Amino acid sequence: MSQQALISRLNELPRIESILQELLEMVNKENVDFNELSRKMSMEQVLSARILRMANSAQFGGNKSVSSINDAIIRVGSGAVRTLVSSSILSSAFPKIETLNLKDYWSNTFEISMIASKLAPSVELDPNEVFTTGVLHNIGELMIHSLVPEQAVEISRRVEGGESMLKVQRDVLSTDAPELGARLAQAWQFPLEMVDAIANVNRPGKARVSKKLACLLYFAREVNKRWDSFLDDAEKQDFLHSHPAAMALSISDEMIAVIDEVRGQGSELAYELFSD
Template sequence: MELNSLFDQLHSLPTIPKVAQDLILQFDNPNTSLDAVARNIALDPVIAAKVLRLANSARFRGAREASSVEDAASRLGFNTLRTLVLASAVTGAFKTNSGFDLKGFWLHSFKVASICRLLAKSRGVAAETAFTCGMMHNIGELLIQTGAPEIAARLNRMGSGDAAGRMALETLQLGFGYPEVGAELARRWQLPTVIQQAIALQTRPHQAPIEMPLPRLMAQAVLITEAIEQHPGDLEAVKNELDSPLCEGLDLDDLLAKLPEVLEADKAFEELLN
């Protein structure tokens, strides 16, 4: 199958609201103000409602209830807003058949995104761009589920315990894997080129030039997430699982010490998007 054929088989391309597209670009603009972001959020009732709901949740609620998007934006702050807008836009774009664990898919994506952000902060890479890449790292998988359902069902039955195995199965069956599909969707959504490239190169980070750290960072985040899911609550086993060339140079003790707090913080978003 040709990659374009997969997109041609979709009844309609999954879309994210124009407001959300504008917001994603706006968040990456260093001259953006919180007030300007709040005004754009107010244009989308779904995103605005989720922002208000989060601002009034137990985790963020102040002395009084936030009654406007401006109040909510001020309370949540720039980074939390960005995370919520992105997550709301991307998760709302997809519907798959009941044979695919969509909730589990997004929970895994949140974990990868959170770890991408943590890794980025430790090495001076744009943390929120890294979060976006992590959130969308396997978005191509959902396109395969919707655009090639019969092949996807066969792949689901065959199963695979890790991202590398899944990509190998997809490439064998389709001629391409989820990274190529995800990168093409990011291009059609007109997301920044750096995000397109990171998604495309995540399973072959050694091919990325040295000035492009995101593919390697994403590959590390996926490996760490898989180790956490394979050994829940057993950080020593997770550490042993990460004894690989891909993780050379990482301070694993420091990383694992920070992980519980990072993953706990993002549970609020997963709950809101159910």
């Protein structure tokens, strides 16, 4: 299949529900009207349940549980709402994919997003923007499994045999998941910085407007894949001192404790949000 043939099938994907598009536009504004945001969110049953679940989760929960949408929004903040809206857009556009374990997909996606967002302040990036981009960073994989499931199975089989994911995707599809994801993010009118980071998440050096963001997400993916195999802090230090992305971002040894603490939180949040 040619690259253009696959990209031309973007219109086969479900369109963003108007209420979700309106909510995304609202939370992307500099000054968010929380009352209007609450009113709009109340119109979307699944999203309402998820914002309440998020507000009462271990990550955001206080001494007292909240039961109103307005209180939930105030507790989690507009950045978390933006993330929730973005993930809801994806889950509504790709509700069921036979060739992909969506539970594992969301678990890994949120784990990477959480790691990146916790490291964001140390590299002078906004944690909320980083988290939202993290949630979107691998939408190209969802597209491949949704539009060309037979080719997706072939790609998975070859990757399990030891071949490079991106190389196989380009061999089979004449394109890869990051490029497809960026095209979809652009079609859905996400900010240019997010589109650029998604396109270059596996090659951050090629990013034009968001090199640091792409590099951080690339590093977070590496951490998610390798961190649990390290036996002690010495091995983790060696990893930080030798990994090109960690060195480019000047990730300090102090971040070891940050990463250790955040491990598992993304998976837990994904389970809480998508267990319906």
